[in-house]
Amino acid sequence: MIRLTALHMDLPGFTLNDVDLHIRKGEFFALMGSTGSGKTLVLETVAGLAPLDSGTVEIGGRDVTKLPPEARRVSLVYQDHALFPHLTVLQNVMYGQRYHGIPKERGRREARDLLDALGLARLENRKPARLSGGEKQRTAMARALACRPDVVLLDEPLSSLDPQFRGELRHTLKQIHEDMGATFLMVTHDFTDAMVLAERGAVIKDGSLHQQDTVTNIFRRPATPFTASFVGMTNVFPARYDNGSCAFAGHSFDGLPGLPEWRAGFAALRPEDVIVGTAADFPAEWHIMEGTVERLEREGFTWTATVRCSGQSLTAMVDRHMVLNRGLGIDSPVTVGFAGEHLHHMPKDV
Amino acid sequence: MIRLTALHMDLPGFTLNDVDLHIRKGEFFALMGSTGSGKTLVLETVAGLAPLDSGTVEIGGRDVTKLPPEARRVSLVYQDHALFPHLTVLQNVMYGQRYHGIPKERGRREARDLLDALGLARLENRKPARLSGGEKQRTAMARALACRPDVVLLDEPLSSLDPQFRGELRHTLKQIHEDMGATFLMVTHDFTDAMVLAERGAVIKDGSLHQQDTVTNIFRRPATPFTASFVGMTNVFPARYDNGSCAFAGHSFDGLPGLPEWRAGFAALRPEDVIVGTAADFPAEWHIMEGTVERLEREGFTWTATVRCSGQSLTAMVDRHMVLNRGLGIDSPVTVGFAGEHLHHMPKDV
Amino acid sequence: MTISAGLVLLFIAIPLLTTLTAPTGEILLETLNDADVLKSVWLSMTTSAMAAGLAFVFGTPLAYFLARNDFPGKKVVESLVDLPIMIPHPVVGIALLSLTSPNMWFGEFLQSMGVTIMGTRTGIVCVLLFVGMPFYVNTAKSGIESIPRRMENVSRSLGAGSAATFFRITLPLCWRHMLVGMIMCMARAISEFGAIIIVAYHPMIAPVLMYERFTAYGLTYSQPVAVILIVVSMLFFLLLRSMSLPKSEAQ
């Protein structure tokens, strides 16, 4: 549906570096990256709002690289909603219909149906200033959908919302996508949003793509150390592989499943897969390391420890019980353990 | 150390309503409330920056109600640090010393000691624009402490920091307080910050105090439904008490420990103390309710469910296993259980 | 501090108040019935209004361009727009006359078109447009800047072309700024004198008439005209302030 080929853009202090992306018809695609990674720039390229140095943008088989935004049949939804403040909710939703050959009466009927489906029916005569955050968000969605676009572009659709609304709106967004059949391209810095909403996705950093795959695969098998820490595998160690053993953080481990062929690479673990305990706590098939507690944090109502093992720091989960009853504290010597199947391996160069 | 008596202020759209507060010498006191609760106004009253309609402010036994800010010996630390951008770190820290009779040479020595203790020694000639968020925060703390104030006022000291630095700075703040012996008054909207840092605290809402106690007591025994939900006991139900039983959410429970004397009030539970399961899952002494799942959320890597029990909604924790293996979903009938000692009771009127 | 602040306000207010109260009611009435005075005030107002209208038509595209584009040399262009504020007023008159004098090709061209600048309404409007333009362009520009670009982007993505976007989104959201800009342009135009006296002593606009009364008959006979002009300026002021820009309408 959307095919981006070798997008290149040189800006002062930033380069978008030969980005290739392929998004299938009807899918929900998440482009993930931190602030300044260039993800919004890619979105604006698809919308026709950012001037390319080279590369082509195809939508639905049409080469739209040279077309202005209004000829692309894409609808944009910004994080701050960008509702038109001088128009009512209904007028906002009906704004684009006339440019897509939808007659006024039919347009109004369709717009009302959309507002109904999104629970906004009784707000149709309100001005945006009098809407709550979630209502604004849903109005912006309705406006984008009302002109039956081929592609809906979402710029951080959930990050301006309070946590208690996020869950609700994720659900709404997913529902809308399933009902409408349009192709959704969302950029986000939040991996959880991508996990819940998207089928496939890509990770971008400093203007270069790091990985493009199904979201589940990105989550389970990140391709680079950056992607690994982005999806929550924040313990990343340089590792050496040799004769069926893997060495990192001053320990060498044997009997690990699925060892790679390369000799130098990175091994990574999610903090919630590493448990702090004493040697007797772990099942026999787990792998253990010795270290000392460097820091102990209570985040909300759980505890995490930073443990130093031969010059490498790692973050691990701590049982409440360990802290309160066994008196774990800073500088306590501890054993940390992990199950072999949780260890993920990445090659040195991608 | 600080005694606020009947502080009253009428502003357009907001009233600070006869606030009484007593903060002991050397303690770390947290004034907690949401945005717009008036907590920062109370702070500015202590600093002498907000004009009172009536009430008195005493610091260290002196009535300072009529004194200008510069005569109160309090130091203010704002959330955005408000470092002086044209001065270096060292100049910032030494700024107030001359007004407190500290000679220049001794002042410089003391300032350097403070910077050393806060790990800022090698940054003393930097301008604030070239500091990271955490460094700015620590510089602001050093500046406040360098003129040896009686009271340090902290306005949301941690909320502008990235989560990964928060833990570190909490630790630093606690250390500083223990080392300096000054009285700290912090306002915060984050109960976790208050839990970790403060000994005693108060909860304010709409310009009125709701509770003033040790932080542990506020956490364990919130006095009002508002305080209850503020400290994370978000399941609050109107309850009736009668002959040793307690009825709420369409169920009546017997054999609860520590039932109150009043007949009508509120019962509250933390979401993490309510578990979703089937009747066989719970220990015999637990109390159970029947309901249907209204919503199921994956927040990060845990699951929470909203369960409807006879017209009341409650939030409960769900085992991963329940969702993935037993196929829990929307509208599933479920049993939720809680231990009697986790149920908290509040009277109707305070 | 308050004393010094008050002094400045008095320094501005007292001369104006003195002038307003100087003429007797009788003389003021007489002046109000003086056909020359009324004609000149009317001429001042109509030419200023025309200048403001022209500033709107020609200045809006420039304001939009400056608000929405960053380019090397933007500061130079912005300086050029501000220049008429700083050029001594008689120099403005000299400059416009230099350009349109019949021995220049442009002046010749104008003459062949039947356009005369010296001593005509056309000339007056030209001068007033020249001195008033920066006020309009700067105010309109800041109005356009206050509208998030993202709103225009959304409008484009929904199918509206750039012209439709301007008329359906940009204009409805910043017409107030544009109106304020036009009022400021008009007020500045009404106050102009130094350039007008060089380009078009006749037909007499109000400030020129007052100057003539002053040189011919002295202070007392110029004061009633001054009163009328101050009152007209004040009316513009009230108009301007009643339009005061809402700070965050675009949110």
Add this chain to the structure above:
Amino acid sequence: MTISAGLVLLFIAIPLLTTLTAPTGEILLETLNDADVLKSVWLSMTTSAMAAGLAFVFGTPLAYFLARNDFPGKKVVESLVDLPIMIPHPVVGIALLSLTSPNMWFGEFLQSMGVTIMGTRTGIVCVLLFVGMPFYVNTAKSGIESIPRRMENVSRSLGAGSAATFFRITLPLCWRHMLVGMIMCMARAISEFGAIIIVAYHPMIAPVLMYERFTAYGLTYSQPVAVILIVVSMLFFLLLRSMSLPKSEAQ
């Protein structure tokens, strides 16, 4: 859009360029050696600089007061500050003369102090201060507003009184705005003509001299003086732009 925007820029630039290129080098050189011209330009610059200095001294407290306080009627006070921009220039002259004419108590008082306004340097500075003050006050005010109040609060809480806070925090952080305000005030003062010609035809400031040359000898002989004035104004302009305000120094 670009065409219309370009037209406006040409409308401003061409008359000035024409004037700059009109006089031959010979006449220009002659004018540069004319003692009257040099004296008048010097007088213009010194009186304008004095007006800017006075604006700084008396206007800064007002600017601070307006930047840091909200009170009912603030808009009225702000309007009053802006008023000199909008009052027709000869009216400003008439108003100042009305106040200081010897048959008013204030004029009598001034006379007894040995101060004369009409036809003196003092009068010129008064007029220039009157017309330039709004430019200084508004720029200084926006500079002070750009400094977070919280910084001043912190300074007070650390023991510095309000005066010490102003000199150690506020002034070092917004001196640039104040300097820009002074330059704008001075540039506006240099361009004044309509009020000066009423209050003080003599001693002749540069715009008055040019006007005299124009009425006595015609366009050609006034152009060289215009060139000098345009160049002086441009120099101010470059100065102003090279000071261009950094947007977020206060962060």
